Amino acid sequence: MHAPSPLSRSSIFLRFAFIALALLIIVLAFGYVGGWLTPHRLTAQRLVDQLQANAGVFAGYRRNHAKGVCVMGYFDSNGQAQPYSLAQVFAPGRTQVVGRFAIPGGNPYAPDSSAPIRSLALRFTQANGQQWRTGMNSMPVFPVGTPQAFFELLQAQQPDHPTGKPDPAKLGAFFAAHPETAAFLAWVKTAKPSASYATESYWSLNAFEFVDANGERHAVRWRMVPEASDASTAGGNNPNYLDADLTQRLAQSPQRWHLIVTLANPGDPTNDATKAWPSDRRDIDAGTLVLTSTEPQESGECRDINYDPTVLPHGIAISDDPLLPARSAAYAASYLRRTSEEAHLPGTAATTKPEAK
Amino acid sequence: MTRTSSQFVLTARVLHWLMALMIVSMLFIGVGLVTSVSERHAWLLAIHKPLGIAIFVLAVVRLIVRLRNPPPPLPADLPAIQKLAAYASHYLLYALMLTIPLVGWAMLSAGGYPVMLSHSLRLPPIFPVNATAFAVLRHAHAWLAALLLLTFLAHMGAALYHGLIRRDGVLSSMIGTRHELE
Numbered sequence: 001m002h003a004p005s006p007l008s009r010s011s012i013f014l015r016f017a018f019i020a021l022a023l024l025i026i027v028l029a030f031g032y033v034g035g036w037l038t039p040h041r042l043t044a045q046r047l048v049d050q051l052q053a054n055a056g057v058f059a060g061y062r063r064n065h066a067k068g069v070c071v072m073g074y075f076d077s078n079g080q081a082q083p084y085s086l087a088q089v090f091a092p093g094r095t096q097v098v099g100r101f102a103i104p105g106g107n108p109y110a111p112d113s114s115a116p117i118r119s120l121a122l123r124f125t126q127a128n129g130q131q132w133r134t135g136m137n138s139m140p141v142f143p144v145g146t147p148q149a150f151f152e153l154l155q156a157q158q159p160d161h162p163t164g165k166p167d168p169a170k171l172g173a174f175f176a177a178h179p180e181t182a183a184f185l186a187w188v189k190t191a192k193p194s195a196s197y198a199t200e201s202y203w204s205l206n207a208f209e210f211v212d213a214n215g216e217r218h219a220v221r222w223r224m225v226p227e228a229s230d231a232s233t234a235g236g237n238n239p240n241y242l243d244a245d246l247t248q249r250l251a252q253s254p255q256r257w258h259l260i261v262t263l264a265n266p267g268d269p270t271n272d273a274t275k276a277w278p279s280d281r282r283d284i285d286a287g288t289l290v291l292t293s294t295e296p297q298e299s300g301e302c303r304d305i306n307y308d309p310t311v312l313p314h315g316i317a318i319s320d321d322p323l324l325p326a327r328s329a330a331y332a333a334s335y336l337r338r339t340s341e342e343a344h345l346p347g348t349a350a351t352t353k354p355e356a357k
Numbered sequence: 358m359t360r361t362s363s364q365f366v367l368t369a370r371v372l373h374w375l376m377a378l379m380i381v382s383m384l385f386i387g388v389g390l391v392t393s394v395s396e397r398h399a400w401l402l403a404i405h406k407p408l409g410i411a412i413f414v415l416a417v418v419r420l421i422v423r424l425r426n427p428p429p430p431l432p433a434d435l436p437a438i439q440k441l442a443a444y445a446s447h448y449l450l451y452a453l454m455l456t457i458p459l460v461g462w463a464m465l466s467a468g469g470y471p472v473m474l475s476h477s478l479r480l481p482p483i484f485p486v487n488a489t490a491f492a493v494l495r496h497a498h499a500w501l502a503a504l505l506l507l508t509f510l511a512h513m514g515a516a517l518y519h520g521l522i523r524r525d526g527v528l529s530s531m532i533g534t535r536h537e538l539e
C-alpha cells in the first residue's frame with residue numbers, strides 16, 4: 001500500500017478538531033434526549049420528584065397511591081365484549097386477577113378519610129401469558145388532560161412552609177388557569193370519602209381502543225360497577241377503616257363488580273380525560289370481576305406489580321390520550337425507585353418527611 | 358479474484374454498518390423512552406424491545422461470521438498499546454451487544470412484565486419474578502448501555518483517527534474501499 005503523503009501541522013490539528021467535534025455532537029445529542037440539557041422539560045423523573053416533594057419519600061412504597069391493599073380474584077367474561085376485542089380476556093371464561101385498592105397521595109400512613117377518591121388497579125393474566133393492566137379511579141373524569149397540567153397541579157398542591165398545607169392562592173390560580181378542571185371540581189364538591197372500597201365504581205378515565213378480529217378499532221372507556229351498594233358509615237377513629245371493611249366483607253362473601261365497557265360515538269374525544277362522554281353511549285356488560293381475598297400490600301403479590309395501564313394484551317391498545325404514555329413513564333420511574341429501595345441498592349432514598357417550600 | 362485479507366468480508370461490513378445504525382439508534386431510543394412523558398414514550402418502547410432482540414440475533418450471526426472470516430490484521434506499525442486498545446474495545450463491543458439485550462429481557466422477566474415484541478408476539482420469561490433482581494438488572498441495563506455509549510465513542514474516534522490522521526487503511530477496510538495489498 002502507498003504511504004499517504006504527510007499532513008501539515010495545521011491539517012492535523014483541523015482533523016483532530018473535526019473528530020472531537022463529531023464526538024461532541026453525539027454526546028450533546030444524547031444529553032439533550034436524556035433531558036440533562038433542558039432542566040425545565042418535563043420528564044418522568046421530574047414528575048416523580050414532584051410527587052416526592054409533596055408527600056415525602058417512604059422507602060419501598062409507590063410514589064402515588066402509596067396506601068393500599070392487595071386483592072386476589074378472577075374475572076368471568078360473558079363473551080359480550082368479544083365482537084369488539086379479540087383479547088383472550090373477553091372470550092367466555094375465567095381470567096385470574098391480582099389487584100390493589102388504594103387511596104391517592106404518596107403517604108402510606110395517610111388516614112383513609114384524607115381524600116374522597118379510591119382507586120382500583122388490576123392485572124389480568126390471560127392463559128396465553130399476555131396481560132392486561134389497568135389503574136382506575138373512583139371518579140368519572142380526571143382533573144387535567146395533559147402531563148404538563150398534571151405536573152403544574154402537583155406543584156400547586158405542594159405543601160407550603162410553614163403551614164404544611166398547599167397554598168390556597170396557588171391552587172386557586174391553577175384552577176382559574178385550567179378551566180378543563182371544571183367537571184372534576186363539580187364532582188369533587190359532592191364527593192365524600194367512602195367507607196368501603198367495595199361500594200365504589202372505578203373508571204378507566206383514559207380512553208383506549210379495542211381491536212376486533214377484523215382489525216377494526218373501537219374507541220372505548222370502561223368502569224367497574226359494584227354489586228354492593230350499602231353505604232356503611234366510616235369506622236370511627238380507625239384511620240384504616242377501608243382495610244377493616246374489606247377484610248370483613250371478604251370474610252362473608254366474595255365482592256363483585258361488573259365490567260362495563262362504553263363504546264364511543266364517532267367524534268367523542270379520546271385524547272381528553274377531563275371530558276366524560278355523553279351518557280347515552282352504548283354500554284356493554286363484559287363480565288364480572290370477583291374478588292375473593294385480600295393481603296397486606298407489604299407482603300402481597302400486588303406489591304411488586306407496576307400497574308402500568310399501557311401493558312395491554314393483543315386486542316386492546318392505547319388511544320391518543322396524552323396522559324397514557326406519561327403514566328407509563330412515571331409509573332416505571334416510581335417502580336424503579338421503590339424496587340431499588342426494596343433491594344437496598346446504594347444511593348436509594350431513606351424515608352423522609354415532605355419538604356415544605 | 359482471490360480473497361484478500363486487506364478488508365472485512367462483505368457480510369461483515371454489511372453487518373457492521375447495519376448494526377452501527379441499530380445500536381446508535383437504540384442508545385438514543387433507550388435514554389429517550391426512560392425520560393419522555395410524551396407520546397414518544399409509547400412508540401419508543403414499542404421499538405425498543407424488538408430492536409433489542411434483533412441486535413442480539415444479529416450479534417450472534419456476526420460473531421459466527423467473524424470466527425469464520427478472520428478480520429484483516431491491524432497495521433504492523435501500530436503501537437502495541439493501540440493494538441491492545443483495539444482488541445479490548447472490540448471484545449467489549451461484542452460482549453455488550455450480546456449482554457445488554459439479555460439483561461433487558463431478564464429485567465422485564467424479573468419485573469413480572471410480559472415481554473411483548475409486538476401486539477401479539479410474546480417471549481417467554483428468562484428470569485423468575487423478583488423485585489430485587491428487577492432493580493439490579495434495570496440498573497445494570499442502564500450502566501452497561503452507558504458503557505456501550507462510551508465504547509462506541511472511543512471506537513468511532515479511533516476509526517476517524519485511522520481514517521483521517523494515520524490514513525493506514527483500517528477505516529477503509531470496513532468501508533470496503535481498501536485496495537489489494539499486493
